[in-house]
Amino acid sequence: MAQDLSELDSALDSMGVDGFLIDADSTDSDQLYLSGFDAPDAFTTLYADGVHLLVSSLEYGRAKKESNAETVSRLSEYDYYEKIAEHGPEAAKNHIIAEFLADHGVESVAVPARFPVGTADGLREAGVTVRPDDSSVLVGIRATKTDEEIEHVRVAQKANEASMRAAEDLLAAATIEDGLLYYEGEPLTSERVKEEIEVTLLRHGAALDETIVACGAAAADPHDRGSGPLAANEAIIIDIFPRDKTSKYHADMTRTFVRGEPSEEIRERYELTHEAFDAAFDALEPGATGEDVHAAVCDVYEAAGYDTLRSNPNAETGFIHSTGHGVGLDVHEDPRLSPSGGELEPGHVVTIEPGLYDPEVGGVRIEDIAVVTEDGYENFTDYPIRLVVDEE
Amino acid sequence: MAQDLSELDSALDSMGVDGFLIDADSTDSDQLYLSGFDAPDAFTTLYADGVHLLVSSLEYGRAKKESNAETVSRLSEYDYYEKIAEHGPEAAKNHIIAEFLADHGVESVAVPARFPVGTADGLREAGVTVRPDDSSVLVGIRATKTDEEIEHVRVAQKANEASMRAAEDLLAAATIEDGLLYYEGEPLTSERVKEEIEVTLLRHGAALDETIVACGAAAADPHDRGSGPLAANEAIIIDIFPRDKTSKYHADMTRTFVRGEPSEEIRERYELTHEAFDAAFDALEPGATGEDVHAAVCDVYEAAGYDTLRSNPNAETGFIHSTGHGVGLDVHEDPRLSPSGGELEPGHVVTIEPGLYDPEVGGVRIEDIAVVTEDGYENFTDYPIRLVVDEE
Numbered sequence: 001m002a003q004d005l006s007e008l009d010s011a012l013d014s015m016g017v018d019g020f021l022i023d024a025d026s027t028d029s030d031q032l033y034l035s036g037f038d039a040p041d042a043f044t045t046l047y048a049d050g051v052h053l054l055v056s057s058l059e060y061g062r063a064k065k066e067s068n069a070e071t072v073s074r075l076s077e078y079d080y081y082e083k084i085a086e087h088g089p090e091a092a093k094n095h096i097i098a099e100f101l102a103d104h105g106v107e108s109v110a111v112p113a114r115f116p117v118g119t120a121d122g123l124r125e126a127g128v129t130v131r132p133d134d135s136s137v138l139v140g141i142r143a144t145k146t147d148e149e150i151e152h153v154r155v156a157q158k159a160n161e162a163s164m165r166a167a168e169d170l171l172a173a174a175t176i177e178d179g180l181l182y183y184e185g186e187p188l189t190s191e192r193v194k195e196e197i198e199v200t201l202l203r204h205g206a207a208l209d210e211t212i213v214a215c216g217a218a219a220a221d222p223h224d225r226g227s228g229p230l231a232a233n234e235a236i237i238i239d240i241f242p243r244d245k246t247s248k249y250h251a252d253m254t255r256t257f258v259r260g261e262p263s264e265e266i267r268e269r270y271e272l273t274h275e276a277f278d279a280a281f282d283a284l285e286p287g288a289t290g291e292d293v294h295a296a297v298c299d300v301y302e303a304a305g306y307d308t309l310r311s312n313p314n315a316e317t318g319f320i321h322s323t324g325h326g327v328g329l330d331v332h333e334d335p336r337l338s339p340s341g342g343e344l345e346p347g348h349v350v351t352i353e354p355g356l357y358d359p360e361v362g363g364v365r366i367e368d369i370a371v372v373t374e375d376g377y378e379n380f381t382d383y384p385i386r387l388v389v390d391e392e
Numbered sequence: 393m394a395q396d397l398s399e400l401d402s403a404l405d406s407m408g409v410d411g412f413l414i415d416a417d418s419t420d421s422d423q424l425y426l427s428g429f430d431a432p433d434a435f436t437t438l439y440a441d442g443v444h445l446l447v448s449s450l451e452y453g454r455a456k457k458e459s460n461a462e463t464v465s466r467l468s469e470y471d472y473y474e475k476i477a478e479h480g481p482e483a484a485k486n487h488i489i490a491e492f493l494a495d496h497g498v499e500s501v502a503v504p505a506r507f508p509v510g511t512a513d514g515l516r517e518a519g520v521t522v523r524p525d526d527s528s529v530l531v532g533i534r535a536t537k538t539d540e541e542i543e544h545v546r547v548a549q550k551a552n553e554a555s556m557r558a559a560e561d562l563l564a565a566a567t568i569e570d571g572l573l574y575y576e577g578e579p580l581t582s583e584r585v586k587e588e589i590e591v592t593l594l595r596h597g598a599a600l601d602e603t604i605v606a607c608g609a610a611a612a613d614p615h616d617r618g619s620g621p622l623a624a625n626e627a628i629i630i631d632i633f634p635r636d637k638t639s640k641y642h643a644d645m646t647r648t649f650v651r652g653e654p655s656e657e658i659r660e661r662y663e664l665t666h667e668a669f670d671a672a673f674d675a676l677e678p679g680a681t682g683e684d685v686h687a688a689v690c691d692v693y694e695a696a697g698y699d700t701l702r703s704n705p706n707a708e709t710g711f712i713h714s715t716g717h718g719v720g721l722d723v724h725e726d727p728r729l730s731p732s733g734g735e736l737e738p739g740h741v742v743t744i745e746p747g748l749y750d751p752e753v754g755g756v757r758i759e760d761i762a763v764v765t766e767d768g769y770e771n772f773t774d775y776p777i778r779l780v781v782d783e784e
Contacts (some may be wrong), residue, residue: 027419039615040615040724041724042506057712058614058615058713059615061613062613062615062616076705081705084732089732090505090526091526112510113482113509113510114434114509114510115508115509115510116506116507116508116509117503117505117506117507117508117509117511117512117522117524118505118507118524118526119505119509120509120512121524130509132509132510132513134480134482134483134510195595198594198599199591199594199595202587202590202591202594203591207590207601209599209601209635210432221453222450223431223450223451223454224454243601245601313473316453320449320450332432332433340476340481
């Protein structure tokens, strides 16, 4: 990754600290981004005149080969086993990190707000100044993607489209009996459709463990992932946010389908959501804020008489989430298209995902993924927006 | 889960604090275990006279339905938006957690060592005593499984065996040309075998994103997941550690295969590893320590002239990891079958996984999963231990 870390340098200057320190495994995206090292167990990354890693002996060879780091040290160089015997494993590691920092001439560090308090307390006892970085500087840096990162998201989105196609094909192939969908003689369930989606993702080099296939009242709760038999004539929300297994970058897309005949209520909500979706894209450009884009969606919904979290912060029906979010190493990252969303810049990769929810009716949501460009945006989603699934 | 939290009560008593606090999403297994709530974004769990959750409005309905908690509060009850406007989002949340603790009469908390320092500093500023728990009390509690948890691991292990079978079948179906394996006219790669494993896992209700299929020199690095074409006549390590999608519990199993004719060196190392594996199981019983079981393996290897980390802490070839680990919500958890491994108890679910590594030869490893019982252990792995794959 051709990273531009100049904002990190400025942040360290303004915080008056010598370096930036991360103690996490690579499921922490700041860690993966800064270290360039994918490892299942926690390791230590120092940014101070370049990137320096401190890893276990087991990871040493791989870290030297695969990471971004200029130097790689291992715990065993610091009398790890002697220190464990003396202090216990947790405290031993903290002593070693303090020595590692001293070896790099670092007496004070900024750390992510979610840096482990055990390590922070240990370093502070050893005389190191540890300042949580409330500005989430790396999250801000990660929001703006390089061309290479944008390409990673595009690749993940291709896998996403193939898996959405597999899901829609399954709905199309279903038969309807007593209001329920059947496939190959069995009730067609959320679980079965998710399985098809996730298998298709694997066949395309991507993975996801938490697909949403939610029908009826379940779809009215935006965080319900759905379970059990799928019904005819009801809205089925399918939200797929896979991660490419090689690049580790995500994509994100949602479609809402009805197999059978949607009620007039569902049709109207779908059309209105499509209108809100278009309004969001009309507002999406560099210089606009995430708040502007979110407001465009709220305007459409509120004008039609629906609650939004803007008009009613305690709303439990209507438009009850934000309009979108950045996508990258994390599936939800900056920038936010929400009341707190700041200025949009070229290279921001974001979702646009308005939706309406009511347990009495069900849920509808439409979501594409796009990149903000110099003069607007490029939507790199290639999947039809259509409510009713054709019978096969 | 019928959890026995009496050890947590004792730990809080001996630390002299009012409660135990977690601020994490449910990828943190302590959080998932204590809250019983599976959520993608960080939320707060307090243990003090029962379990109490503090979640976002979006998660409120689901938390009430699905979690273990006696009470569920939401951020919006604490003037979240006003506080964000005044303090920013991070500090707002810390103010709210402090008020939430006060509402439960809690002035001092123990927290996991990896609790976020940003939250800890915020709570300390608000006058709350925050003590990192170096004893990892919840990790210790989680090590002993209930019958229900053991059943979850068994179910995951069935999926594991099906996926190992799919992988071995692929090796068996391959043809050999110029020392490489081919399948359907293409070189058979690590990636292709992993895809088959992961698809099979999905078809059995489990998932894994990090399967190890490593051949030759790659297999000599225990943390190398493998990539590229697989060779004939070389040792291929396949290590599968799926998570059941419903229960979230893991299984873990490794086999080493050769398609073609193994060298005498590989055969000898495999036989010796099988011997070390048997020695470990002979030592596995309640009252023995993890260190005892690990020592049984080191004895076998050292007697045959190989380095272990016991005989040479800096060894880069030989037996260069520990003998096994607990398996549950985390794939690696307590107890440890290692130099620091403590006393084994009935209900401990552990792997036994000796192996030998040398870049000149490749790697071999054999791993089963078992539960410690009142009078020994029960190995619930049902997969043959055999080096050479029969040609199909």
